[in-house]
Amino acid sequence: MVKILFINPVIREEDNPKHIPYGIALLAAIAINDGHQVQVYDANAWRKGDEVLEQVCAADDWDIIAIGGLTTAFGYIKKACKIVRRINPQTFILAGGGFLTSMPREIMDWMPEIDLGVVGEAFVTFPVVLRMFDEHKLIKIPLDFQKTLGIIYRKSNGTPVLNGVRPNIPNLDALPWPAWELFPLDIYFANSKLLFSEESFTSKRRLDVNGSLGCNLICRYCWHLGTTGDMVIEENEDGINDVRFTYGRNIRYHSPDYIVNMVQYLRDTYDIDFISFIDENMMTMDAYSKRTWIFDLCEAWIAAGLQPTCRSKGIPHDDSCKGVHWGGTSHATLHRKESLEHMFKAGCSQLVYGLESFDRDILKTLGKGSTREKNINSVAICQSAGINPIPNIIIGFPEETFESIRNTITALLELGIHAKPHFATAYPGSEWYYDYKDSIIEQYKGNLEAYIADLGDATKITATISHRFSAMELLGLQKIVELRDLRLLELTQIHWNEADQFMKPLATPKTSFNMVKKKIQAPLAKVVG
Numbered sequence: 001m002v003k004i005l006f007i008n009p010v011i012r013e014e015d016n017p018k019h020i021p022y023g024i025a026l027l028a029a030i031a032i033n034d035g036h037q038v039q040v041y042d043a044n045a046w047r048k049g050d051e052v053l054e055q056v057c058a059a060d061d062w063d064i065i066a067i068g069g070l071t072t073a074f075g076y077i078k079k080a081c082k083i084v085r086r087i088n089p090q091t092f093i094l095a096g097g098g099f100l101t102s103m104p105r106e107i108m109d110w111m112p113e114i115d116l117g118v119v120g121e122a123f124v125t126f127p128v129v130l131r132m133f134d135e136h137k138l139i140k141i142p143l144d145f146q147k148t149l150g151i152i153y154r155k156s157n158g159t160p161v162l163n164g165v166r167p168n169i170p171n172l173d174a175l176p177w178p179a180w181e182l183f184p185l186d187i188y189f190a191n192s193k194l195l196f197s198e199e200s201f202t203s204k205r206r207l208d209v210n211g212s213l214g215c216n217l218i219c220r221y222c223w224h225l226g227t228t229g230d231m232v233i234e235e236n237e238d239g240i241n242d243v244r245f246t247y248g249r250n251i252r253y254h255s256p257d258y259i260v261n262m263v264q265y266l267r268d269t270y271d272i273d274f275i276s277f278i279d280e281n282m283m284t285m286d287a288y289s290k291r292t293w294i295f296d297l298c299e300a301w302i303a304a305g306l307q308p309t310c311r312s313k314g315i316p317h318d319d320s321c322k323g324v325h326w327g328g329t330s331h332a333t334l335h336r337k338e339s340l341e342h343m344f345k346a347g348c349s350q351l352v353y354g355l356e357s358f359d360r361d362i363l364k365t366l367g368k369g370s371t372r373e374k375n376i377n378s379v380a381i382c383q384s385a386g387i388n389p390i391p392n393i394i395i396g397f398p399e400e401t402f403e404s405i406r407n408t409i410t411a412l413l414e415l416g417i418h419a420k421p422h423f424a425t426a427y428p429g430s431e432w433y434y435d436y437k438d439s440i441i442e443q444y445k446g447n448l449e450a451y452i453a454d455l456g457d458a459t460k461i462t463a464t465i466s467h468r469f470s471a472m473e474l475l476g477l478q479k480i481v482e483l484r485d486l487r488l489l490e491l492t493q494i495h496w497n498e499a500d501q502f503m504k505p506l507a508t509p510k511t512s513f514n515m516v517k518k519k520i521q522a523p524l525a526k527v528v529g
């Protein structure tokens, strides 16, 4: 038995904690099922400061302290690892999640406190490492990680070694349910409200569910980090193993029964009234399953008595509504009216659409497979099914021009939508991160780590990947899109036309070992380990 402390890092300090860390909760459940002793310090929910973290570290004789998250949590993870090492010099520090998988070699260099990193999908690797750790304690031999797939470990001299990729599990239903009971759910429930629909805004007890892993599209700003079958590990030109991200895909989804049984349990145990599906793209699963997955999920939802009364009786939603509403992610090209109508009937109230742009040429460069017309029509199709579409808009793409910005504004005006666009940001693991890595490093005066640390603040403009626009222009254009002000856009364009001839692009693409623009499939295990 191993005594493990999980630390959930603080993410986006300016925002309330709204989502339990699904991955940590799953790994905690897996470890408990294997007989290990597990505790969680949810720094993100509690927000108690470093002193409390120190107290937690000192509170027990932890065998392993495990920490992980997305790249946006990098700053806190780095700080926390230093604290852990100072307070618990002998404790084994294990890290995992997107921040590590996207750049395992750099992270091990930047964070010498980490003893071992789980790279890619951790469902099998994590319990394997725990078992090895347990045996090592019992028979007192040094741990030998040479043959363990899916990890980066340190040799005795501290040099990190990245092992081969761990095959993805084929059957997600083999996973236990997340260990919700280890988290301060009251804090999450207090932040249940999401300003996406009436039902989500009036929610009192909302939790997340992840129904699937993967997405078959290849949006160049998006990352999947091994969980979608996109990652292989190969020797680079220096003969050292490194991660390579590809267009390979292992599409996997939970059975409708697994999901509905879990939601029923959550309703019976915690009286939840809303579920946020955090799937990357639920419509991929619908298309991949030949249009059966969403239909079966909705049927099972209704049969299990989870359908809200406002939907079963066809009456307006109010405080007396019983049942569980839900929201998720959709796609302008993959959604179908029939699926949406079914989803509405079962209680779906909102769907996030990554529309990103309404410019034909920009859309062609994204890898999203959508068009201006499909993007425009998607809003009406979703609304006609009774579901609130939540459009996501981005500016600052590599090929962005005044014309493409104009096309986005005219579509927003046509649709009657207001949107404050995000900036196209090259997160590690995305195709554009590797294409523009050199430009990014240049914009951060040679300090890649400073860029990674900056990614924790979503409101910040970091490195631009636009060939034409600088950070100053993008900040102005963001405001102009938000205002939907075509007059200001025209004035800006006239002014900048003169200056354009003297401008030199900040970002220029180049090829990288870490990104293979081909469909190289990561292995899929034959049996669930």
Ligand code: SF4
Pocket: 215, 216, 217, 218, 219, 222, 223, 280, 281, 331, 354, 368
């Ligand atoms: S559709 Fe969404 S999840 Fe899929 S690749 Fe594009 S951004 Fe990523």
